Amino acid sequence: MAVTLPTGTSTGSRNRPDGVTVARRGLRSWWPQYLAITPFYVIFLVFGLLPILFSIYLSFTDWDGISQIKFVGLQQYNYLIHDTRFWNAVGNTLIIWVISTVPMLFIALVMAFLLHQNIRLKGFYRVAFFVPNVTSMVAMAIVFGSVFSDSFGIVNSALTALGLPTVAWLSTGWGIKVTLAMLVIWRWTGYNAILYLAALQAVPSDLYDAAKVDGAGFWRTFFSVTIPMLRPVILFTVITSTIGGLGLFTEPQILFGAANGNGTVGGVNEAGMTIVLYQYNQAFSQLDFGYGSAIAWALFILAAVFAIINWRLLRDRDTIPAPKRTRKAGR
Amino acid sequence: MSAPELVRSGSTRGRGRHGDTLVVQKPRRSRQWVLGRVVTHGCIIIGVVFALFPFYWLLVMSTSTTAQIFGYPPRLIPSTHLLENLRNVVTSVDLPSSLLNSFVVSGSLAVLVVLFDSLAAFAFAKFRFPGRNVLFTVLLATFLVPGNLSLVPSFILMSKLGWVGDLQALIVPGIANAFGIFLLRQFATASIPDELVEAATLDGAGFFRTWWSVAIPMLRGGLAFLGIFTFVTAWNDYVWPLVVLVNPQRQTLQTALAQLNSVYTTDYGMIMAGAVVSVVPLIGIFLIGSRHFIANIAAGALKG
Numbered sequence: 326m327a328v329t330l331p332t333g334t335s336t337g338s339r340n341r342p343d344g345v346t347v348a349r350r351g352l353r354s355w356w357p358q359y360l361a362i363t364p365f366y367v368i369f370l371v372f373g374l375l376p377i378l379f380s381i382y383l384s385f386t387d388w389d390g391i392s393q394i395k396f397v398g399l400q401q402y403n404y405l406i407h408d409t410r411f412w413n414a415v416g417n418t419l420i421i422w423v424i425s426t427v428p429m430l431f432i433a434l435v436m437a438f439l440l441h442q443n444i445r446l447k448g449f450y451r452v453a454f455f456v457p458n459v460t461s462m463v464a465m466a467i468v469f470g471s472v473f474s475d476s477f478g479i480v481n482s483a484l485t486a487l488g489l490p491t492v493a494w495l496s497t498g499w500g501i502k503v504t505l506a507m508l509v510i511w512r513w514t515g516y517n518a519i520l521y522l523a524a525l526q527a528v529p530s531d532l533y534d535a536a537k538v539d540g541a542g543f544w545r546t547f548f549s550v551t552i553p554m555l556r557p558v559i560l561f562t563v564i565t566s567t568i569g570g571l572g573l574f575t576e577p578q579i580l581f582g583a584a585n586g587n588g589t590v591g592g593v594n595e596a597g598m599t600i601v602l603y604q605y606n607q608a609f610s611q612l613d614f615g616y617g618s619a620i621a622w623a624l625f626i627l628a629a630v631f632a633i634i635n636w637r638l639l640r641d642r643d644t645i646p647a648p649k650r651t652r653k654a655g656r
Numbered sequence: 657m658s659a660p661e662l663v664r665s666g667s668t669r670g671r672g673r674h675g676d677t678l679v680v681q682k683p684r685r686s687r688q689w690v691l692g693r694v695v696t697h698g699c700i701i702i703g704v705v706f707a708l709f710p711f712y713w714l715l716v717m718s719t720s721t722t723a724q725i726f727g728y729p730p731r732l733i734p735s736t737h738l739l740e741n742l743r744n745v746v747t748s749v750d751l752p753s754s755l756l757n758s759f760v761v762s763g764s765l766a767v768l769v770v771l772f773d774s775l776a777a778f779a780f781a782k783f784r785f786p787g788r789n790v791l792f793t794v795l796l797a798t799f800l801v802p803g804n805l806s807l808v809p810s811f812i813l814m815s816k817l818g819w820v821g822d823l824q825a826l827i828v829p830g831i832a833n834a835f836g837i838f839l840l841r842q843f844a845t846a847s848i849p850d851e852l853v854e855a856a857t858l859d860g861a862g863f864f865r866t867w868w869s870v871a872i873p874m875l876r877g878g879l880a881f882l883g884i885f886t887f888v889t890a891w892n893d894y895v896w897p898l899v900v901l902v903n904p905q906r907q908t909l910q911t912a913l914a915q916l917n918s919v920y921t922t923d924y925g926m927i928m929a930g931a932v933v934s935v936v937p938l939i940g941i942f943l944i945g946s947r948h949f950i951a952n953i954a955a956g957a958l959k960g
Contacts, residue, residue: 514707
């Protein structure tokens with residue numbers, strides 16, 4: 326927020342705290358401002374809102390995109406509730422989300438905490454951590470597919486060299502999920518670490534000093550000072566990770582999409598089939614636009630439920646660290 | 657209790673960091689301190705290796721023949737077949753034209769988003785026109801609309817417009833984005849003094865003139881960030897191009913690469929060479945603008 330100084334009123338204008346101008350004018354005189362904001366609303370209406378509204382309608386129909394649209398009421402949703410492939414995709418998505426988000430956010434926290442120490446080369450480290458986030462997901466999914474390849478991958482070669490048994494990363498249920506989670510972790514850990522680092526730099530250093538005086542060690546400081554102070558940012562990263570996790574598509578599509586030699590779409594037993602991949606397949610491979618739209622709305626409801634849960638969980642605990650901190654500082 | 661605390665606060669406050677603190681404890685700190693440093697650096701370096709290794713491995717694979725990639729034990733150093741692999745990519749998919757398509761889409765989106773969003777952001781930040789607050793609230797509410805929801809109907813809309821397979825199907829819907837307007841409005845509120853806008857108005861400059869000669873120059877940092885961010889996001893976009901660019905002659909680098917991957921699994925060296933082409937421009941742009949980029953990503957998240 327800008328601090329607006331109370332400047333002179335020589336033009337007879339009213340100064341408002343959140344904007345420059347000016348005397349009361351007719352609606353018409355604001356035409357340049359309205360013109361400036363019009364493109365957003367027009368484009369959103371046509372390419373954002375209209376398709377959304379249409380998709381609600383589509384989810385109550387049976388349509389292959391060519392023949393007559395057939396209204397079928399709740400039939401698509403009824404089918405969806407009993408569709409084991411859909412629930413399998415939901416389960417996969419949630420598992421991949423959990424096994425990627427939990428380690429990812431924890432590692433990001435530790436990395437941010439370490440980077441926050443007075444160390445040299447901090448700028449280089451920050452850039453190096455961030456690079457995975459700014460890269461082509463398609464390209465890196467292909468790279469990971471090769472790195473985790475069952476017979477020729479470098480991960481399995483390394484395991485063999487260490488005398489360990491190899492893992493069938495791309496052809497077993499858990500291997501598939503872990504590989505996808507690794508891709509997500511690799512891509513987003515640095516991004517989250519940078520957010521945490523920025524938040525850490527806003528924490529008053531007195532708190533750390535107080536912890537040190539109290540004899541708190543590294544882990545104690547980390548869990549009692551760092552994490553509570555970062556709660557708002559953690560909330561933000563959990564929510565964005567949930568949205569991203571529920572929308573996982575590119576990675577499984579590249580690794581386990583159609584015709585890539587890894588068995589059926591979604592991998593062995595569809596272990597890598599995510600909700601959006603299923604939606605894409607139903608809509609654009611099976612040309613079942615009505616069902617595709619129903620899946621999209623089911624995903625939306627799921628995302629909304631998770632957003633509310635996240636928000637409630639993290640908000641309610643927001644009040645805890647404050648009294649704790651005061652007690653410590655006053656001890 | 658209070659004596660060490662006094663020393664402490666006296667010694668650290670000037671430095672403004674908690675890293676090296678506690679002059680009081682100096683004698684018994686040193687050994688632990690060295691160990692701590694080693695562990696800290698060790699962990700960070702392991703993290704960096706994990707972050708960068710896939711890029712290195714991409715480089716190794718893109719310069720190797722497929723036989724070398726699948727050989728055992730794996731070669732850990734780059735080979736010399738990059739040009740050959742690139743030549744194979746060009747004969748398999750239309751790499752130059754998909755590269756051009758990606759540049760056209762990402763470049764024009766970056767420019768258009770910066771122009772349109774800065775206009776809207778400037779209007780919202782500095783002028784109190786009737787309905788401003790309501791309109792801005794509506795704009796913020798559009799954040800809630802999830803993108804994947806309308807994959808099917810958006811495709812149908814595009815086919816009604818006759819845009820399926822055309823690049824404008826990627827460009828036009830992306831022109832106005834709420835995130836960009838919100839971000840630039842934050843910048844504009846914070847960094848453009850009201851007096852300057854008033855002075856320009858008194859000098860007889862209209863809204864657009866003021867935008868061009870006051871807002872644009874003062875928002876340079878934010879515009880650079882938004883431009884880079886938009887470029888990177890558009891360059892990486894995969895789902896929407898996959899859906900709407902059904903024509904194999906009209907592809908972006910990402911869809912061409914995916915196609916290469918699903919059709920030519922026998923020639924890994926070639927696929928990796930294609931991957932290099934799709935990654936290098938991004939990394940280049942990011943490294944050039946990384947200072948702006950990282951700081952603003954963090955600021956945007958913390959404010960939002």
